[in-house]
Amino acid sequence: MPEDKPVSFAADIRPLFRDIDVEHMRDLGVLLDDYAYISERANADNVLAALKGDGQTQMPPHGPYWSVEQIALFSRWVDAGCPP
Numbered sequence: 412m413p414e415d416k417p418v419s420f421a422a423d424i425r426p427l428f429r430d431i432d433v434e435h436m437r438d439l440g441v442l443l444d445d446y447a448y449i450s451e452r453a454n455a456d457n458v459l460a461a462l463k464g465d466g467q468t469q470m471p472p473h474g475p476y477w478s479v480e481q482i483a484l485f486s487r488w489v490d491a492g493c494p495p
């Protein structure tokens with residue numbers, strides 16, 4: 412996706428989470444499909460750290476891990492202020 416195009420949660424980020432990701436993480440209180448939850452900066456930062464495996468088990472456990480491009484897109488979305 413072009414670097415200058417605004418990143419949207421609904422259009423670009425939400426589709427990257429599989430049903431199994433949403434369901435497993437909901438049980439642990441991490442609401443990957445809930446815009447109000449994931450757009451809170453602290454939650455978005457924690458999800459980004461989990462996707463990268465910074466200081467914790469990389470998510471999803473055992474992969475398939477997000478590509479460098481997908482992680483960069485999530486990071487760009489966070490930097491943009493987590494727009495809907």
Ligand code: HEM
Binds near residue numbers: 435462471
């Ligand atoms: C705040 C961010 C996150 C935290 C703290 C977190 C933590 C955890 C923990 C503790 C488990 C259970 C133990 C384990 O299997 O290692 C787990 C399971 C899982 N997580 Fe996450 N996770 C986060 C984000 C994510 C994200 C972003 C994804 C997907 C892109 C994801 C996908 C999964 C899946 C699919 C499982 C179930 C694995 C299985 O049972 O085989 N998680 N997560």
